[in-house]
Amino acid sequence: MGYRYSTSGFYTLSDTMYKHMDGYEFNDGDDEDTPMWSRYYNLFYTKRGKLQVNISQQLGEYGSFYLSGSQQTYWHTDQQDRLLQFGYNTQIKDLSLGISWNYSKSRGQPDADQVFALNFSLPLNLLLPRSNDSYTRKKNYAWMTSNTSIDNEGHTTQNLGLTETLLDDGNLSYSVQQGYNSEGKTANGSASMDYKGAFADARVGYNYSDNGSQQQLNYALSGSLVAHSQGITLGQSLGETNVLIAAPGAENTRVANSTGLKTDWRGYTVVPYATSYRENRIALDAASLKRNVDLENAVVNVVPTKGALVLAEFNAHAGARVLMKTSKQGIPLRFGAIATLDGVQANSGIIDDDGSLYMAGLPAKGTISVRWGKAPDQICHINYELTEQQINSAITRMDAICR
Secondary structure (H helix, E strand, O other), rough: EEEEEOOOOOOOOOOOOOOOOEEEEEOOOOOOOOOOHHHHHEEOOOOEEEEEEEEEOOHHHEEEEEEEEEEEOOOOOOOOEEEEEEEEEEEEOOOEEEEEEEEEEEEOOOOOEEEEEEOOOOHHHHHHOOOOOOOHHHOOOOOOEEEEEEOOOOEEEEEEEEEEEEEOOOEEEOOOOOOOOOOEEEEEEEEEEEEEEOEEEEEEEEEEHHHHHHEEEEEEEEEEEEOOEEEEEEEEOOOOOOOEEEEEOOOOEEEEEOOOOOOOOOEEEOOOOOOOOOOEEEEEEEOOOOOOOOEEEEEEEOOOOOOOOOOOOOOEEOOOOEEEEEEEEEEEEOOOEEEEOOOEEEEEEEEEOOEEEEEEEEEEEEEEEOOOOOOOOOHHHEEEEOOHHHHHHHOOOEEEEOO
8 A cells, every 4th residue: 555745745743843944853951962863854855655565464373474564755855764574473382483574764864774583482381391290280381481682783682571370260470571682781670460359459560670770669459349238348440330249158159250259258249340231141150169059040141231230149058968869658759849948938949750859058957848739738848957967068868758
């Protein structure tokens, strides 16, 4: 693509701010006796035309490359601005590799600038021997990154970095960076750590430049406090639209597809940054539930309006999980009969075709009523009592007689 100015009288707004037709740009504190060529301007040489070319191509498993170039011409001179860039990127298993070359020469510049760059990133487990320990088996490896460039005058710039996410939920991460520039013989670096907790986000960082002559320490703590009809809930920083999870009985349960987010000691938490006017899937991680807690609904879909705080309600039953082999007068109970925990209508189950009944969230002692019709004689009752060991078991199997 390209464009062309048909006359030589076109000036930008910034061009009209100069006091003279030609000269040097100076900032406060500059030494005007040694001006740089890049500060020189001449409004007599206005832009005439520009030609640009951009090519990019995917090479399948072999990676991709790009090629771009441009040429800027000016009125009243044969001098031009030229830019040419080439790059190639590929992935070799877990190793990401990229190379690039950049050529540029501006009008009035004595010599062209050329820069060659090489960068790569790889997980550190590739450098470690094969092992069965937990570190080499986990997915959140430490990653090492390297970026090196060298120009046509032999000056090099190097940057080396290390990043890693920690904890089972990946909500703790750190990053360390170190750089060096051979032209000014200057070093710079930074280190930071971020923690995304259920009730707040914390960050601390340190960086230095010019061989340590400039140093900076920064830290931040952010979170939210939401007041609602059931009390007060602490959470991560809020977005414009948010979802309040209410899951009494499912305390300290992780929220699926989130980082560091879990319910508090009452079973409440806030999911930030919900999408307005779209269906949002809110789910609790059933694997993080206590052994004696079951959910009737592990997923709730909500459609919030912009700026709203909407409720996603989960029904949790805290208690034992029991698989009963039921019978009445030695005969298995009828298939399809409805079993209900007395006093808790929401906790119910259905008799299987072999007389089996599974119920969760049962207290240590209680009565289960089983009904297979509306007639007075189409109901019986199971009285049960569980031991401490049975309550804390993943599932308890027992025989139950309905009277």
